[in-house]
Amino acid sequence: MNYENDMKTMVFIACAFGILLNATDKKQLLPDSNLIPGNSYYGTGKYIEYIHGNMPLVLTAPHGGYEKPENIKDRTKSSVKQDKRTLEMTLEISDVIYKLTGKRPYLVINRLHRVKLDPNRSEEIAVQGDSLARIAFDEFHEFIELAEKSIYDTWGIGFYVDIHAHRSKERKIELGYLLDGEVLSLSDNDIDDPFFVQNSSIRNLVSNSEYSFSNLIRGEVSFGAMLSKLGWEVLPSPQQHEPTSEKYFAGGYNTTIHAAPEKYNFNGFQIETHWEGLRDTDENMKKFCTDFVYVLRDYLKLHYNIDITIL
Numbered sequence: 586m587n588y589e590n591d592m593k594t595m596v597f598i599a600c601a602f603g604i605l606l607n608a609t610d611k612k613q614l615l616p617d618s619n620l621i622p623g624n625s626y627y628g629t630g631k632y633i634e635y636i637h638g639n640m641p642l643v644l645t646a647p648h649g650g651y652e653k654p655e656n657i658k659d660r661t662k663s664s665v666k667q668d669k670r671t672l673e674m675t676l677e678i679s680d681v682i683y684k685l686t687g688k689r690p691y692l693v694i695n696r697l698h699r700v701k702l703d704p705n706r707s708e709e710i711a712v713q714g715d716s717l718a719r720i721a722f723d724e725f726h727e728f729i730e731l732a733e734k735s736i737y738d739t740w741g742i743g744f745y746v747d748i749h750a751h752r753s754k755e756r757k758i759e760l761g762y763l764l765d766g767e768v769l770s771l772s773d774n775d776i777d778d779p780f781f782v783q784n785s786s787i788r789n790l791v792s793n794s795e796y797s798f799s800n801l802i803r804g805e806v807s808f809g810a811m812l813s814k815l816g817w818e819v820l821p822s823p824q825q826h827e828p829t830s831e832k833y834f835a836g837g838y839n840t841t842i843h844a845a846p847e848k849y850n851f852n853g854f855q856i857e858t859h860w861e862g863l864r865d866t867d868e869n870m871k872k873f874c875t876d877f878v879y880v881l882r883d884y885l886k887l888h889y890n891i892d893i894t895i896l
């Protein structure tokens with residue numbers, strides 16, 4: 586055996602060992618079969634919770650967690666503030682859907698406080714060097730991917746909503762389609778440019794829709810229009826095409842990665858909710874979640890031809 590062959594053998598053994606190590610290192614997040622809709626499954630340390638579903642909808646709550654384990658370092662850069670009661674809101678939306686349809690959406694919840702992990706940022710800013718936070722970050726995104734794959738395999742199409750809260754005093758719901766304020770200030774004609782469509786979080790919907798992109802974003806058939814009809818102030822919507830202040834949340838990392846993957850035929854958006862009149866009391870929160878679910882039902886019927894009440 587010559588030196589070259591020896592080296593090849595060693596490299597082969599090293600690679601095989603590496604693959605083996607990786608395979609045993611990595612936790613299998615979900616059992617291969619018998620997942621039960623409505624049941625919780627957890628990642629490492631129970632930091633990330635996945636709730637299995639049986640309808641083509643994924644909801645994520647990245648900023649509503651409470652847990653601050655001492656063995657995970659505090660994040661010091663970027664925002665560390667919790668989006669108050671968004672974890673509860675996500676569970677409430679799931680309960681309203683269940684009461685209406687008997688079905689459960691897929692949920693992925695970050696139970697860690699944002700001071701420990703912000704999964705709605707690129708990995709470096711999300712975990713800031715902490716190895717346990719990095720595992721939770723990977724698992725958060727892997728759970729979403731597993732949910733989207735499961736939905737795609739069953740329905741061939743799906744919808745994603747990333748649930749947040751803003752701290753502005755304005756009683757306004759902001760929907761983020763990955764179009765910033767400057768883009769929203771353009772005319773409908775300009776906004777219908779394929780470039781903006783391709784960069785938006787509903788690009789897969791646009792290619793199969795009879796409606797124009799601008800109509801889907803802020804016209805009569807938009808999610809904003811439907812929610813506005815129930816008395817909520819929404820941006821963008823027919824009543825408000827563009828932001829009136831500089832602070833507008835166009836959608837973050839989760840929306841960029843998970844709202845519109847072509848391989849799973851998904852669309853979606855980020856939603857930012859206000860405090861007063863929406864999250865501040867149980868009654869207001871219930872009212873919002875109920876309205877949100879009814880709009881979602883009508884939206885999926887109109888744009889996906891899917892009736893979630895008779896799935």
Ligand SMILES: [Zn+2]
Binds near residue numbers: 668748
């Ligand atoms: Zn947030």
